Amino acid sequence: MELSRRSALSVIPAATLWAVSQALRAEADPRHGRAPAPRSSARAGSSEDRATLLRNTVAVFAGTATSNARPEVAPKLASLRATAQSRLAAMDGAGQDELFAGLPLGTSDPNLSTSYQYLYEIALATCLPGPGTSGPGDDAAVRRQVVDGLVRLHDDWFGDQSKGYYGNWFHWEIGIPAYVTKTLVLLRDEVAAYRPELTATYVASMDAYLRNGEAGDVDLDSRFHTGANLADITTNRILQGALLADEARITKALADQLTVFSTIDPYRPRHGVTDGFYSDGSFVQHASVAYTGSYGKGLLTRIVQTIKILDGTGYVPDDSLVGVVQGWVADGFAPLIFEGWMMEIVKGRAVSRTGTGYADVTAVVEAVVDLSAHTAGDDAEALEGYVKHVRQTSKAGLDTTSFVSPVSIARYADILNSPAPARDLGPAASHAAFNAMDRTVHRRPGYAFALARSSARISMYEYMSGENLMPWFQGTGAHYLYLSGADQRQAFGIDYFTTVDPRRLAGVTAPVETRRTVPELYGTLWYDNPTRGFTSSSESQNTYVYFPRATHGFSGGARLGAYGLAGLVQSDDAAYTAQRAGTLPEDFVAYRAAGATRSWFMFDDEILVLSAGVTGLGGRAVTTTVDSRIAAPSSPITLTGGLRDGTPWQRAGSSPPAWLRYADEAQRTAVGYVFLSGPPVVVALDTVTRSRRLVRLANADTAVTKQVLTLSYEQAAGERPASMAHALVPNASAQQLAAYAHGPLSVLSNTVRLQAAEHTGLGITAANAFTPGRHRAGRLTIDGPASIMLRRTSDGTYSIAVSDPTTARSSVSVTLHGRPLRRVSADSGVRVRRVPGGTRVDVTTHHAYGRSFTATLRERP
Numbered sequence: 001m002e003l004s005r006r007s008a009l010s011v012i013p014a015a016t017l018w019a020v021s022q023a024l025r026a027e028a029d030p031r032h033g034r035a036p037a038p039r040s041s042a043r044a045g046s047s048e049d050r051a052t053l054l055r056n057t058v059a060v061f062a063g064t065a066t067s068n069a070r071p072e073v074a075p076k077l078a079s080l081r082a083t084a085q086s087r088l089a090a091m092d093g094a095g096q097d098e099l100f101a102g103l104p105l106g107t108s109d110p111n112l113s114t115s116y117q118y119l120y121e122i123a124l125a126t127c128l129p130g131p132g133t134s135g136p137g138d139d140a141a142v143r144r145q146v147v148d149g150l151v152r153l154h155d156d157w158f159g160d161q162s163k164g165y166y167g168n169w170f171h172w173e174i175g176i177p178a179y180v181t182k183t184l185v186l187l188r189d190e191v192a193a194y195r196p197e198l199t200a201t202y203v204a205s206m207d208a209y210l211r212n213g214e215a216g217d218v219d220l221d222s223r224f225h226t227g228a229n230l231a232d233i234t235t236n237r238i239l240q241g242a243l244l245a246d247e248a249r250i251t252k253a254l255a256d257q258l259t260v261f262s263t264i265d266p267y268r269p270r271h272g273v274t275d276g277f278y279s280d281g282s283f284v285q286h287a288s289v290a291y292t293g294s295y296g297k298g299l300l301t302r303i304v305q306t307i308k309i310l311d312g313t314g315y316v317p318d319d320s321l322v323g324v325v326q327g328w329v330a331d332g333f334a335p336l337i338f339e340g341w342m343m344e345i346v347k348g349r350a351v352s353r354t355g356t357g358y359a360d361v362t363a364v365v366e367a368v369v370d371l372s373a374h375t376a377g378d379d380a381e382a383l384e385g386y387v388k389h390v391r392q393t394s395k396a397g398l399d400t401t402s403f404v405s406p407v408s409i410a411r412y413a414d415i416l417n418s419p420a421p422a423r424d425l426g427p428a429a430s431h432a433a434f435n436a437m438d439r440t441v442h443r444r445p446g447y448a449f450a451l452a453r454s455s456a457r458i459s460m461y462e463y464m465s466g467e468n469l470m471p472w473f474q475g476t477g478a479h480y481l482y483l484s485g486a487d488q489r490q491a492f493g494i495d496y497f498t499t500v501d502p503r504r505l506a507g508v509t510a511p512v513e514t515r516r517t518v519p520e521l522y523g524t525l526w527y528d529n530p531t532r533g534f535t536s537s538s539e540s541q542n543t544y545v546y547f548p549r550a551t552h553g554f555s556g557g558a559r560l561g562a563y564g565l566a567g568l569v570q571s572d573d574a575a576y577t578a579q580r581a582g583t584l585p586e587d588f589v590a591y592r593a594a595g596a597t598r599s600w601f602m603f604d605d606e607i608l609v610l611s612a613g614v615t616g617l618g619g620r621a622v623t624t625t626v627d628s629r630i631a632a633p634s635s636p637i638t639l640t641g642g643l644r645d646g647t648p649w650q651r652a653g654s655s656p657p658a659w660l661r662y663a664d665e666a667q668r669t670a671v672g673y674v675f676l677s678g679p680p681v682v683v684a685l686d687t688v689t690r691s692r693r694l695v696r697l698a699n700a701d702t703a704v705t706k707q708v709l710t711l712s713y714e715q716a717a718g719e720r721p722a723s724m725a726h727a728l729v730p731n732a733s734a735q736q737l738a739a740y741a742h743g744p745l746s747v748l749s750n751t752v753r754l755q756a757a758e759h760t761g762l763g764i765t766a767a768n769a770f771t772p773g774r775h776r777a778g779r780l781t782i783d784g785p786a787s788i789m790l791r792r793t794s795d796g797t798y799s800i801a802v803s804d805p806t807t808a809r810s811s812v813s814v815t816l817h818g819r820p821l822r823r824v825s826a827d828s829g830v831r832v833r834r835v836p837g838g839t840r841v842d843v844t845t846h847h848a849y850g851r852s853f854t855a856t857l858r859e860r861p
Helices: 014-028 047-062 071-092 109-125 139-158 169-186 188-194 198-208 227-244 247-261 292-309 320-336 348-352 357-372 377-393 406-416 494-499 518-522 539-546 574-580 734-742
Strands: 283-285 430-434 439-444 447-452 478-483 509-511 555-560 563-569 595-602 607-615 622-631 637-642 659-664 669-677 682-691 703-715 722-730 745-750 754-759 764-769 774-777 780-783 786-792 797-803 811-817 821-826 830-835 838-844 853-859
Touching (some): 047 169, 047 292, 071 109, 071 406, 139 169, 139 188, 139 198, 169 188, 169 198, 169 227, 188 198, 198 227, 227 247, 227 292, 247 292, 247 320, 283 292, 320 439, 377 406, 430 555, 430 563, 447 722, 478 669, 494 682, 555 764, 563 764, 563 786, 595 754, 607 745, 622 669, 637 682, 637 703, 637 734, 659 734, 669 745, 703 722, 722 734, 764 780, 780 786, 786 811, 797 811, 821 830, 830 853
Antiparallel strands (some): 430 439, 439 447, 447 478, 509 622, 555 563, 555 797, 563 595, 607 722, 637 659, 669 722, 682 703, 745 754, 764 786, 774 780, 786 797, 821 853
């Protein structure tokens, strides 16, 4: 069942939200010299509103007497109490310059933030409502101990701003304030009676540490105050305003937060901000990183918590914001979740963490559970059905003790027992073109194919703070083929990046060379050169070290219903380009990319992959990886194949296979590979053991052993540029693979100018034209760079999709040769006219940002 507000991402115009935000900001502006003007609700801004807001906050984190009496919530409460007990033991064992044992303070901002976290966890356990929920000891005494801890941390390590603000800005502006503010909310009565000045003292210090803001407040022009970061900061400030009875602070913070609800218009960004959700469901953070699965998840969590915190107050103008968040879930998150697993293509540096894709989705599920309580009718049924769908399809039990709120656990149990049918938010056969973040997801019953690209708009990878140490090729055509019924922890996640050579990630074309990580190159977690503008969070660091963009504009594709086409011209990243231009310091190290032009044609049973102009450049060898898969060391892996003459393939033989089939009997999964043209494929099945610390410094030094299959094309240094064509066939049988010798796939062109193919069984012709000029593919003539998909059905109906993957063209034109066709329907901006020898389709792509335009045509009688 689709949400009734499925297109909610664009239901509320950005200008409308902006006007509301500006009005609220004007009310809160002290320069007006007057109190905030009254709003539509007579209760808005009243002491009752603030009291409701604070009660709601406690309920979010500590639960209610009703929720905490539920048996489903008991494990969560036990976990909270056990955690608090261990924190108190660490406090008792603290040494000099420590509040908790093992966390020395004075130079470590992570240790300071963790100390505040521990205080919050102790406070939380003393505030659990309901019978039988007492904390880790004498609650009153423990609460006073927590307040004393807050005082000590402030007096010795936080209050002196001249000594603070070392390390990562995030801890000082977001992480520490979040723990402090929540603790002050939980213990507000204790603080008022025991240290009545403490809240105002802390808020003043937190304002002083908001150095990326303006005058101790949010600055919407700051690149640090966007997206998920902005939601975190403003939620903190809303709670601070409620504690201090500072109505202007609440109103201003809410006004700032409202801006994250606006759909990003890349051509008219507000305050230059490109972080947030786009009309195609993409989510971007850090200006150019595809980040739905990490920062986007954080934004969703924080916004839904804010909706809960403000429930029943007069601060929320109406319920339309809930509809926007529903759109995020349906269009932005659901396509990226496969059988309860968050796809790797949208996790940035978080792919190197030991948490799983199942754990990522647990946070999303909690947000959807809570969101459903603020909807009704079909919307509520759709969200509840989605919760049940994730539960039923996930291969890992959803651990509700990781939910933030006990109330959410109770509500989750109610949903599982509700009559709502389990149902995904989208069809099982679908194609999602997230062109605003250079990502593609193609889904069928039985598999999902996820593709990561990059461009002059989107980063090639993200490295930061010792995380994701070897990311170099994650945005250059890396793919992830998820198979239904499998435990994805055995196929992807941290162990995939640990055991698979970073040059041989599935789908990647990479030069054969040794690369060193940032810590290996510079001895620090970043490139440190302040005189040249390189500090830990500087713009230069972001641009050239943390998340450099590619330098070519062609990355995108066309979507025609449930089918899709994507293309990419590989290019050097911004760092190598700047180094060659002589604009970077001499000791800065940058690496050159390999050259390739690539296309992916996504059908029902196959994903056809074309590569042309593949070269190592600079006299280097180059590897193009067809696929890399991992399996447990004891899994019974079988690898079979056939030659072009129909005889069986032998691993020890010299004849290249026409097809191969990989099967993991333990997971009951299989993938087929059909080789249409190109160099002979090289097959390797090795047992690999590496430490998880290899990809992230903070990971435990845990050795991981996996069987690693790699299928690749290998080109020696100095060889001429090559082309190759192959198809991935998920869940294929040997008989199915052998049948590809007789179709239905046909390559029409595979050059750096044009890549085109036909699927005769589906009646689809698709093409990526990469260069200016005219390009002919089958019955299509394409003018200039474009992506085109054409499908003909047996009744003489044609469907066509056209896009501009460069995002730079004002219009795209394509001619369909043959009998003239008449227009049946077309998107706005599509014009159809008869020309000699066929039918011309002209599409206005100005400011379309790579989206597809479609039309339906029919043969004239």
